[in-house]
Amino acid sequence: MATPLIFFSASLLFVLASITAVHSQMDSCDADLSSFLPAPFNTSGLVCKPVWKTFILRYYQSEHNTISIVLSSIYTSGWIAMGFSPDGMMVGSNAMVGWIDTTGRAFIKQYDLRGMSSSDVVVNDGKLRLTSVSPKVVLYGVNIYLMFQVRFSKLVESQEILFAYANEAPNHFLLMKHDDKISISIEFSSGASTASSSPSSDLYQLKQKHGVLAIFSWGFLLPLGAIIARYFRHKDPLWYYLHAVIQLLGYLVGLAAVLAGISLYNKLHSNFRSHKGLGISVLVLGSLQVIAFFIRPDKESKLRKYWNWYHHWLGRLALFLAAINIALGLQIGGASL
Known part of the structure; x- marks a missing residue:
């Protein structure tokens, strides 16, 4: 029981630290240039x-x-x-x-x-x-x-x-x-x-929304739902309803993050192909998981064990790729934990 609680606490700290780091590393008119720009361009009088x-x-x-x-x-x-x-x-x-x-x-x-x-x-x-x-x-x-x-x-x-x-x-x-x-x-x-x-402040806000939504969904909600399914099956049927509701909420928040990312991608001139490609892959895997929920065979069906295998490993792959993409997104955003 201690392992999932430790992982849950670490995920929460990761979310809070990531949000703070992404926001603080963005260039803005409040940034201090004196530490990395040479004179006479590092003055605060600009x-x-x-x-x-x-x-x-x-x-x-x-x-x-x-x-x-x-x-x-x-x-x-x-x-x-x-x-x-x-x-x-x-x-x-x-x-x-x-x-x-x-x-x-x-x-x-x-x-x-x-x-x-x-x-x-x-x-x-x-x-x-x-x-x-x-x-x-x-x-x-x-x-x-x-x-x-x-x-x-x-x-x-x-x-x-x-x-x-x-x-x-x-x-x-x-x-x-x-x-x-x-x-x-x-x-x-x-x-x-x-x-x-459009003013750059709008882009910063859109960038922040994209990062916060993605981290909250794929870095917190969806891993939490997976932990409940893995370690709380003895609380039947509560674990199932919690798992289904949290995963659906996480998917919807993640979808909002993707839409914000698409809007941001269309407004920025930077071309982050790896981040974009991983994001699309994770969204496809998440969508397949949602579809799988509606075609789940009965417990007595011979196909159930294959469905379980598909559901478990596809979910793990999606979370693994999402973790990589979150780290990549933080690096792109200039954040370091």
């Missing part, structure tokens, strides 16, 4: 604005018309960019592009966007006047940070800024076509911005 999807822009304009910029985003592969445009269009703008290659090396380059094709996007030939402070790229947790300084001839009040990303990294500095982009007017003098896009 204006911070969630601008688009997971993009967060931090900046400071000095009295010498120099703007220090820190651009962050969730990152798995490819590149992210911030461009300065005279009219909000891509052609004619100049952009700073950052990425991490397959060996782990960080790159940040200036590109002159002369046309729509890749050959018209020329590396190291932009018109931005960078300062003597070298541009830098830092990968911290699941977030990438681009840092650079640009000097202007006069105080910048409003500026059309392009934000873009691609899931494919540059090949020999040849920039692959973006997967998505947006033009936003940034009021550098006041800290305001205008764009028809």
Whole structure:
């Protein structure tokens, strides 16, 4: 009897610690940059604005018309960019592009966007006047940070800024076509911005809901239902009704987690194929368990023992894959227990 109680207590602690860890590791305007970003980009005096999807822009304009910029985003592969445009269009703008290659090396380059094709996007030939402070790229947790300084001839009040990303990294500095982009007017003098896009705080809330629902269902409710079926059969028929109700509730909560995950996946530019694939596999296995409940043979049937074997091992496989996916999700979310 002690073993399931210990496992139950550990699962509860795991849920509470995981929820706290996932929320605390997300990049936000409240994050402390001083521990991992170099000077002069690690100051708390930067204006911070969630601008688009997971993009967060931090900046400071000095009295010498120099703007220090820190651009962050969730990152798995490819590149992210911030461009300065005279009219909000891509052609004619100049952009700073950052990425991490397959060996782990960080790159940040200036590109002159002369046309729509890749050959018209020329590396190291932009018109931005960078300062003597070298541009830098830092990968911290699941977030990438681009840092650079640009000097202007006069105080910048409003500026059309392009934000873009691609899931494919540059090949020999040849920039692959973006997967998505947006033009936003940034009021550098006041800290305001205008764009028809969802704020990043909404994405953080959706991400948190997805994680909490998934952990509560597959990390708590469904294992609890399995423990009751395994160790409390002497409480017949109470164990059966508890098992059925808890597993059905866990499945519904897990389904809500999947729907939140699909919505999140469609709004983010990151491509977490392993997490998505495992999530779909677990949902299919859970659905098969629900179907099996309605076609359960009678106790006297010769097929009952095969049904029991199917039900037990399919359930164990689903919980095992779910545990792996929860751990993978925590890693993607930047959490560590």
